[in-house]
Amino acid sequence: MSDIYPVEALEAHDADETETEDIDLVTAVNHTLHQEMGRDDTVRVMGYDIGPIGGVYRATEGLLEEYGDERVIDTPLSENGIIGTAVGMAMAGERIVPEIQFMGFSYPAFGQIMYALVKMYDRTGGDAEIPLTVRMAYGGGVKALEYHQESTETYYLHTPGVRVVCPSTPYQAKGLLAASIRHDDPVLFMEPKKIYRGGEQSVPTDEYTLPLDEVRVVHEGEDVTVLTWGAMVRHAVAAGEAVDASVEVVDIRSLSPLDVDAVLESVKRTGRCVVVHEARRTLGLGAELSALVNEYALDRLKAPVKRATGYDVHFPGHDIEDDYLPDEERARYAIEAVMNYEF
Structure with a gap:
């Protein structure tokens, strides 16, 4: 992309x-x-x-x-x-x-x-x-x-x-x-x-404000919810357009306080959840989102939560930077993984 x-x-x-x-x-x-x-x-x-x-x-x-x-x-x-x-x-x-x-x-x-x-x-x-x-x-x-x-x-x-x-x-x-x-x-x-x-x-050009405590549904879908924010939103949208599934892309935008109700409502409806963020995997916000989904929506899940994130290493040098950052391909892989999962 x-x-x-x-x-x-x-x-x-x-x-x-x-x-x-x-x-x-x-x-x-x-x-x-x-x-x-x-x-x-x-x-x-x-x-x-x-x-x-x-x-x-x-x-x-x-x-x-x-x-x-x-x-x-x-x-x-x-x-x-x-x-x-x-x-x-x-x-x-x-x-x-x-x-x-x-x-x-x-x-x-x-x-x-x-x-x-x-x-x-x-x-x-x-x-x-x-x-x-x-x-x-x-x-x-x-x-x-x-x-x-x-x-x-x-x-x-x-x-x-x-x-x-x-x-x-x-x-x-x-x-x-x-x-x-x-x-x-x-x-x-x-x-x-x-x-x-x-x-x-x-x-x-006129003044306007947006809520500081609400998610934004970028694209509505029925099969899987992708939770993401910042520069990763466009990767999630592109991945959603590339897979054979109806993908709901949710822009968290307010990372704290988290709009828990909206996140859970989307995941409960789709039954699948993917998180895409560029921060390191361990203790990234994706871990908290996964915990929330497992704690309050486990009975609605058709697959385990999947994360596409940065790796648990220092941010690398120029030559392998692109391999570190999540992109459309890794987001697409995560979406396909939850779509194809069978208990």
Whole structure:
């Protein structure tokens, strides 16, 4: 499958009532940041390289010129300092959007995330709200160096006090990011950099938000449910179109809190479940989804849950990167495995 899968095949939305623009996912992020900073004077962005050069992906391009260096804060190279400072600013009434350039760069900030960001509301008995959205590029597929291709969302899914959100299309990116920035609790906003420029989509120019706690059914089906998110959604859709089965593709998009009822409703109806994600297999979200299905829908299953995931190794070098990442072929194999299974 081509890296650029037709975005129209991933989503249908009603854009007839408003003006639209054809943009890719990273541009949707950029336009949303412009929109939210123009809408609310308390919104500030911060991170290194986000100012004059507009970020390494150009996601913050034009913000410094438009809003000045008191609202677009180009920081030193210190993730620990970025998150710690952002939490303090949020407690003081600002609405902060720090950027962590790569998910693998978040590890130096892990202490601030665990001790300050996610616990402050609870520690203060609800007195301190932390309206803070951490934008974080994640995942492989761009032939980058180590620590630049991590998909270790499990660390944050295991942590109470923070929402974890992941868009799969430009339309989703704009609506989910706007909702995240306006939310009064911490949000970790995962941006799949492999598809930053993976095709354009008609996106409304007007403001809109999308729910932060609901799945999105990308394609309805009757025979098997495929649960996935981010850059893997297009692989799941392509695999579903390639097999002789009616495949329901569910974009989790809100990884935490998880829309458990919708997941179980789909699996109970189809009787089969496949999970596709690029994170490592052990303790990836697929393990929790499999456990949920086995705990609450075992009597409806026609086959065991099957996972197509990354491997339990460090993200490999350029020459074998494509062999590590799940793709249409591996998703198709998993779907065919559950379709052909006999107890």
